[in-house]
Amino acid sequence: MAESIGAYAREIGQLIAEQRVLDELRTELRKPVPVVRKAIRQRALATLPRGGGLNKWAAAIQVKAKQEVLGKTVRVKLTGGRNSAGGRSDIRRMDKGNVRHPTFGNRGKGMWHLIVVTPGFFTEPVTESDEWSAAADRALDRALDRIR
């Protein structure tokens, strides 16, 4: 705790100058990533079709997390993808509700079909998670604890 009003004011100024809130946000916003990753897998298992093991296949996608600082904004970018026999799988389209798949493993002409699945198995768990808000609150609390 500051010894005088001046020292207290200087501490506040230092808090602003060093962008401690932003630092704490960067630290805290890493923590929800494992929880959200687990939520994505659970949502894939629950909402995508079981036939052919599509839900298990989608639940096994690789989820990468990357953090960026854009001015006063901390961005957590979650990317999901997986390789398949024909190259990179179109997980983005799957998240939008469309899956293009070969029939019984036959990948020849006319053997590919498009089916409609429940959209948002990836984006919805990310955006609906309350872990982000909790992490932001924790970051603000930790930053302001120094001047309280």
Next chain:
Amino acid sequence: MARDVEANVNVNDNSDRGLRSFHANMTKADREAQDLQRELDKAARATGKFGSAADSSGRQVAKLTGEIEIAKRELGSLARAFADADNAADRMDISKAMRRQQAEIRNLTKNKDLLEGLVPAIPSSGIAGSLQTALVTGAAAAAPAVGALMSAAVIGGAGAAGVAGGLALVAKDERVQAAFKGFTSRLESDLQNAAVPFIDKTLDGIDQIEAALGTIDFDGIFDQSSDFLGPLTDGLSEFIEEVGDGLETLIANGGPVIDALGEGLGTLGESLGSAMETIAGGSEDAGEALGDFFTVLGAGIEVTAWAIRGLTELYGVVSYIPSKIIELQESLGLLDEGTESFTARTAGAESGIDSFRAALEGEQEVLQSTTASIDQLRAAKEELTNTNRSLYGAETDAAAAIAETNRQLKENGKGLSVNTEKGRENREALESLAGSLGGYYSQLVNVDGLTPAVVAKGDQLRASFIRSAQAAGYSAGEAKNLANQILGIPDSHDTKITAKTEAALEDAREVRRAIGDIPDSKTVNVNVKVNGLSRLNRVNNQLARTGAGAFSDAGYMAAEASGGRTQPATQAVAVTTDVNMNLNTDLFYATVDSRIDNKMRADNHSRKYGRK
């Protein structure tokens, strides 16, 4: 990559605004506190400076006062020596020494006057006590001097008008009296011896003196001298009033400490009053007291003035402190405002938290349902595990049954008669084999469903059973019939896969209905502005070649009548025609298939030769 799915979570830090406002308020509060501290330090320094200066000046004044006293005593000694002198030469020397001594006293008095202005500020400590003592002392010392001043002024005024006044003034002097006393005694003895021859002449002289004195108007002199008393009294009264007014002002500004100074100056007033009473008294000490009065009173008043000024400044500082406190409070008020703003923002945050909490409750409901789903999923998973375990056991049983049957058939050889023991053993072995293989197949269907792999496995099991039946003595046809009867594994050629196609068919029908709802033709109104007959014909021909129609007759005729030119230029000729839009879905599907084929070709090419 373009095929990867992305989700961004952006958290914006908006705490800067509130923090900066809070920081500005706290900085201002700190600045006010520093200003207050500086003023207090300044007051403390001024107080200390005044204290040291006053002490130094006091010591100098005391020293000069002591020297003046010494000079006075020496002057008294000279006066007594003058009185005791036997001849005129000694008296002349003594008289010179007395004048020097008087000159020294005047110089000392001037030096005391020089101390004026050397007392710049207020004392650092003990202000009330020290100043009260100084004022009372100064007033007490000034009191007899004031009285002597008044006498000297009155009588001096009379003496200035004539010799009698000067003689009277000299006669009042103690030293003159002492000298005159000795002079009288000596004169008396001398006169007794030497004055006899001069008696007659003296008497004549006295007569002459008396006659001369008779020419002096003493009544007029003193009558005129008394007129000086009125203006002098007025000046004194004005002096007292001025002092009183200044004192009141100082008391108003100076506070309780000045009250003590008032008491001291009150004493001075009393002394001045008593001085008025002694105006008519003798003129003793009048000469000396005149200088002493101005010295002591002047120094006292000067010290008092500086002290009062210092106190006033101090009081100003003291009264300045509450204003600083008020400014500080105002700053704290700003701080409160900042806090209120911060609180308001916090309230906004709370409302956000409330909505967030409400959302969270909704999420909890979803979570509960999700939990139920998870329970169901867990139960299903356990059931699946049990099924897998059963399947695993069934597979083992099937393999054991096949081995046991083969061993049995190998021992017994062919034979299916119910009348022989070996025949019955073979029949029982086939029955047991059918049960094991059928159970295994059922488990497979339960776990994996009727997939092509399961069907293939069923064919394999069925063929194994048929081989065993043939080994036991059945023909191929009989063995197939037996398999159909007791095995429970259908031939793959007879397998009927029932797909739940109702929803898909319904979707297809809906798509078809949607396509059917699209009109086969659409009427498009085309507004054509033509500015020439040849162009009008060309446009008409082009429309006609589309097979969709041409200009309406009325429109064409109107345009033709005006030479193919619209008059005025802004007027458009409206021509209506029908354009048929053929919806050929084959083209759409062909395009899609072509795109897919191209993509697959490209993918195959990439896998085989790498990316282009």
